[in-house]
Amino acid sequence: MKKYFITTLLLGLIAACSNNSNNNNNSDSSSTTVAPAANDITANPDYKKGLALIAANDCLTCHKIDEKVTGPAYRDVANKYENTDANVKMLADKVIKGGSGNWGTVPMTPHPALTEADAEQMVKYILLLRNK
Numbered sequence: 001m002k003k004y005f006i007t008t009l010l011l012g013l014i015a016a017c018s019n020n021s022n023n024n025n026n027s028d029s030s031s032t033t034v035a036p037a038a039n040d041i042t043a044n045p046d047y048k049k050g051l052a053l054i055a056a057n058d059c060l061t062c063h064k065i066d067e068k069v070t071g072p073a074y075r076d077v078a079n080k081y082e083n084t085d086a087n088v089k090m091l092a093d094k095v096i097k098g099g100s101g102n103w104g105t106v107p108m109t110p111h112p113a114l115t116e117a118d119a120e121q122m123v124k125y126i127l128l129l130r131n132k
């Protein structure tokens with residue numbers, strides 16, 4: 001009688017354990033099927049091209065992505081201006097001509113050697129950083 005009791009207890013435990021592991025497997029497999037971040041900006045071709053140009057110029061001596069240095073943080077620039085063709089052109093002109101007034105009295109140095117196309121490519125990268 002005692003033996004029978006222990007056997008059913010063991011069987012019950014085994015059943016409980018295998019149920020648990022089934023449940024775990026189920027929840028594991030559903031969490032691994034979560035889609036990758038939908039808006040991964042690094043997959044955008046404008047991101048790579050713009051960042052390469054910015055890294056090859058003097059921009060990063062005055063700008064960081066998330067921190068104000070001499071110039072505004074690029075993230076703040078992205079949050080201020082909508083990513084439209086008109087804004088890309090306007091900001092590219094500002095990078096080429098330099099100037100102050102939108103973020104304070106410290107001017108950005110002009111970059112007359114940049115082509116309009118390269119300046120626009122850099123601005124397209126910056127405006128991808130918007131997170132608001």
Ligand code: HEC
Nearest residue numbers: 057058059062070071100101102103104106107108109122
């Ligand atoms: C000598 C420091 C300096 C360098 C180098 C520099 N910037 Fe700036 N940048 C600034 C400052 C200061 C401002 C803020 C100007 C203002 O208040 O209107 C600024 C503003 C900007 C803005 C926002 C303009 C606006 O009107 O809101 C963009 C875009 C920008 N910089 C991109 C660049 C890029 C791209 C480069 C490299 C080609 C670069 N900057 C190099 C100092 C710099």
